[in-house]
Amino acid sequence: MPSYSSYNDQELIALFSSGDDAAFKEIYLRYDKPLYLYAYHKLGNKEESRDVIQDVFAWMLTNRKTLNFTGSLAGYLYKSVLNKIYNIYKHKQVLSKYAEEGTFYIDIESQGTDYLIREKDISAMIEKTIAEMPPRMREVYELKSKRYMSAKEISEYTGVAESTVNTQLKRAMKHLKLKLGLLIYITYII
Numbered sequence: 003m004p005s006y007s008s009y010n011d012q013e014l015i016a017l018f019s020s021g022d023d024a025a026f027k028e029i030y031l032r033y034d035k036p037l038y039l040y041a042y043h044k045l046g047n048k049e050e051s052r053d054v055i056q057d058v059f060a061w062m063l064t065n066r067k068t069l070n071f072t073g074s075l076a077g078y079l080y081k082s083v084l085n086k087i088y089n090i091y092k093h094k095q096v097l098s099k100y101a102e103e104g105t106f107y108i109d110i111e112s113q114g115t116d117y118l119i120r121e122k123d124i125s126a127m128i129e130k131t132i133a134e135m136p137p138r139m140r141e142v143y144e145l146k147s148k149r150y151m152s153a154k155e156i157s158e159y160t161g162v163a164e165s166t167v168n169t170q171l172k173r174a175m176k177h178l179k180l181k182l183g184l185l186i187y188i189t190y191i192i
Contacts, residue, residue, distance in 0.1 A: 006024055006025060006027070006028035007028060007032075009025070009028065011029075011074060011075035011076065012075075014028055014029050014032075014075070015029075015069075015071050015075055018066060019066055019067065019069060021066070026062075026063060026066075029075065030059055033075075033076065033079050034055060034059075037055050037058070037079055037080065037083050038051055038052065038055050040080060040083060041054045041055060041083050041086075041087060044084075044087045045087060045090065050090060054083055054086040054087060054090070055083065057086055058079065058082045058083055058086060061082075062082075088123060088124075091123050091127075092123055128178070131177070131178055131181045132144070132178070134177075134181070135174060135177055138162075138170060139170045139173055139174050139177070140174075141160065142156055142160070142162075142167055142170040142171060142174065143170070143171065143174035145159065145160075146171055153167045153168050153171065
């Protein structure tokens with residue numbers, strides 16, 4: 003019996019797609035813990051994080067014959083987990099909104115609406131993360147990102163050395179990257 007731990011992701015995907023359950027087990031063992039940590043970092047809840055990971059792997063197992071991996075397996079799995087997390091945030095926001103208004107949930111079947119809701123959720127997450135920055139860092143970051151000022155202009159505007167402004171901008175970007183995760187940082191911040 004071959005040692006599946008020596009196979010790369012592409013080989014495992016090919017074996018898994020052809021019905022090899024041992025290949026799926028290796029994929030699960032390889033990615034379960036990193037995906038769980040990623041989900042837990044985003045959600046802060048052990049049970050929800052575990053459920054997200056189980057949902058992703060269960061869906062993958064159920065749909066093995068129709069899966070089309072165009073990129074890396076890791077990228078696919080992390081994106082799947084992130085989409086599940088967005089759905090959780092969306093669901094919590096919807097429940098909270100309608101609980102406050104005292105109205106019933108209306109099912110709207112539209113990809114455009116789903117996209118707008120996700121976009122709004124991500125924007126809210128970004129704004130919340132910016133609001134959590136220390137005041138001076140937040141001010142420097144907002145002058146750069148919202149008023150499109152250069153480091154030199156920010157330095158003159160705030161009366162702070164340009165090197166300090168550059169340091170604050172680097173720290174702000176690092177703060178965003180750590181708090182939002184690499185995918186959102188690359189997609190929406192850069």
